[in-house]
Amino acid sequence: xxxxxxxxxxxxxxxxxxxxxxxxxxxxxxxxxxxxxxxxxxxxxxxxxxxxxxxxxxxxxxxxxxxxxxxxxxxxxxxxxxxxxxxxxxxxx
Ligand SMILES: [Ca+2]
Numbered sequence: 001x002x003x004x005x006x007x008x009x010x011x012x013x014x015x016x017x018x019x020x021x022x023x024x025x026x027x028x029x030x031x032x033x034x035x036x037x038x039x040x041x042x043x044x045x046x047x048x049x050x051x052x053x054x055x056x057x058x059x060x061x062x063x064x065x066x067x068x069x070x071x072x073x074x075x076x077x078x079x080x081x082x083x084x085x086x087x088x089x090x091x092x093x
Pocket of ligand 1: 061062063064065066067068069070073
C-alpha cells in the first residue's frame with residue numbers, strides 16, 4: 001500500500017473512531033469533534049479546550065449547518081490544514 005493510501009485509510013479510521021462514540025456514527029457532534037481535535041491535532045487548530053475556540057472551529061467546519069460534521073466537511077478541514085502545512089514547509093525557507 002502506498003503512503004498516501006495509508007494516510008487516507010488512517011484518516012477514515014480516525015474519523016469513524018470519534019464519530020462512532022455517540023449518536024450518528026457517520027457524523028461528529030461538537031463533543032466528538034473536541035475529542036478528535038485534542039487527541040489527533042494537539043494545538044494545531046488552537047485550543048479545543050477553549051469553548052469559544054471550539055464553537056468557532058465547529059461553525060467553520062459545519063458548512064451545511066446541520067449541527068454535525070460529516071466526513072465531507074471533515075475532509076475539507078484536513079485538506080486545508082495539509083495545504084497550510086505544505087506552505088509552511090515549502091514556502092518559508
Ligand atoms: Ca454538517
